[in-house]
Amino acid sequence: MKDKKSNTLKRVAAAGGVVVDTLDKDSDPKVLLIHRRGVWDLPKGKLEEGESIEECAIREVSEEVGLKTDPTVVSPLIETYHEYERSNTRYGKTTHWYLMKLNSNNYEFVPQKEEGIEKVEWVPLEKAKGKVGYDNLREVLEEL
Template sequence: MRFFTNEICFDILPAQTQYIESEKMYVLGNASFSQIWEHYQMAVESKIKGKAHMVFKVSDYKKVIEKLKSKFKLIEAAGGLVKKDEQFLFISRWKKWDLPKGKVEKGEEIELAAVREVNEECGIEVSLNQKIGETWHTYIQKGKDILKETHWYLMNCENDQNAKPQLEEDIEEIRWFTANEVESVAFNNTYESIKDIYNRYINKPV
């Protein structure tokens, strides 16, 4: 499982998982849940310095993930990476480049929620293409630890003639970026989870 806290990437992996290490990684083998939680709290308090990627290898993966999730209030969301020709749709919210997404309503199908959120936030009509994957990120709300799972879909733009940012959701701008502009402009001021899902779509290692 991978989640992001204050732009720190946490990877919790089964003990036998193989991966390529980098200088930005902090790797702990045979990790306990308490060690994972301790580092999570350090990330919340911005006490982790010099490392952007925390890797914890655990012997009982399923048990650790269940215990981790039990510590949070879980929220489910859905959104899209919208493509038009060779361009990708980004939104600017709170002065950062993001992808359109929002909470899944009670009883709502995830795919429909993703399409609805893109339409509401950007005024764009889209069609579903394929699922890219999920991202997880944490935040604190009213003193509670929140873990949000977002389901991401590749979408095709069908009509953007009425495109406009949803101002009541603090969206300041919507913009189409080429692939080069995504990496040279959007990636300079976005979230690590957004980089993660975009790179997964284009099959780049994170």
């Protein structure tokens, strides 16, 4: 008997943030990267029922890097799209990205272990573009 795969694509909405240490146009910003399952990534996650896309981005960044005070959205960036398969189901995920800043210099990052996040690190923007593990994340960083 053949293993039947669904041809249906389930749509997933997600949001994330590019947190920068400075908004000064004359300096090279550092961006906040997370290390998850062996890959450098940006904090992001799926939209929960009842929340806006922007609220999702703020919540996901706060949760994944362990902030006690939510970051502030400075402006929207771009949307990215990718498809993946899990348990014989195809998903099409659109992620809405926002430029963010922290509201305080008094913070301590606590990686969200339940999500497989091992490290949280400030990385200079140009270095981050080469360090992230997915092409669509490079596109997001190019928007800065």
